[in-house]
Amino acid sequence: MTNTSHTLSELLEAAAEHAVPVVRGIGDGQLDDPTPCAEYDVRGLTNHLIQVVINFQAMAAKQDTDFSAIPDYIGEGGDWRARFAAETDALVTAWSAPGAEEGTTGSMGMPARTLGEMALGDLTVHAWDLARATGQEFAPAPLAVGEVLRSFEKLAPMARKMGAFGEEVPLADAASASDFDRLLALTGRDPSWRP
Template sequence: MATKTSELLSEAAPRAIAVVRAIRDDQLELPTPCADYTVRDLLNHLFQVLVNFQEMAAKRPPNWDKVDYLPEGWRDRFAAEAQRLIEAWADPAALEGVAPGMGLPAQVVGEMALIDLTVHAWDLARATGQPFDAAPAVVAAAHAFMDRMGDAGQRMGAFAAPVEAPPGGTPFDLVLARMGRQPTWSPR
């Protein structure tokens, strides 16, 4: 049985997987729009998101200890973990109650998984010179999330201060700008 969260993750995951599969080993030390993260760092963070948000969907506490998720075969493992994330949030029980380790409603935590997967896929695409276009339903969900949680997310440090969106920006550009990302960011 699918939930809206799992349906949105099903739209976001293939786009993120495509970006990750196209990252070359010689690109792992490139900078990303997340100033403190190289491509390698951001990939490891995104792996942690995939793994830990599965745990929270199952009502188990996350483990944010630093782990290197990039030994041999990491591209295939990323795809497998993304699929497991979708399956974890397809269980209606995943959306009930409060997520362990976060103290937030499980529904919000599921939405956070979607936002992280989508925005960090964009970060990685920008850093490695790949195109990226988020699914329209995911962009709409991201705007709705920012309407409800954007100020709290900014206070918690999840988002930077909003920036000006480029003139004529896409709906995804607008949500990126709301999250403090410069939609025109380039590594050069």
């Protein structure tokens, strides 16, 4: 099935433990602030991350998803911070179901494990984006970083063609850079970005 010693549900649970406090820490007055993800402000990126977490639950169950719609979970009213926490719990549960990591899923027919790793990457990298944008401290789940870096190194050429990653950012001291800084740079982010 996979050469990793951790299941996707374990990895997603670890990443969620680090992402949920970031989303809870976003102030209402920060929603229009810029993020390191240039096409999104804080509101847009939070909505996107909630959408990712919901859609990848469906992918775990081998169901089709629609990323073309742009939902506004924040604008719907209700407690979107609590919803994000609940949806990440549901994501972990979805990927722990028997067979979730097996076979292919999604409209592109990609290996399920690869798609689960994409969700893991979004949960890890976008949590950093949101933390940086809102002045919060963020340390990623160590368990997740190496896994996402290995996966994203393989996916990067396709992700750049599809516009999901920007061009890789050169690191000033690549030899001593942390795996997380290398991951951020790989996805087109400057690890030293500040608002």
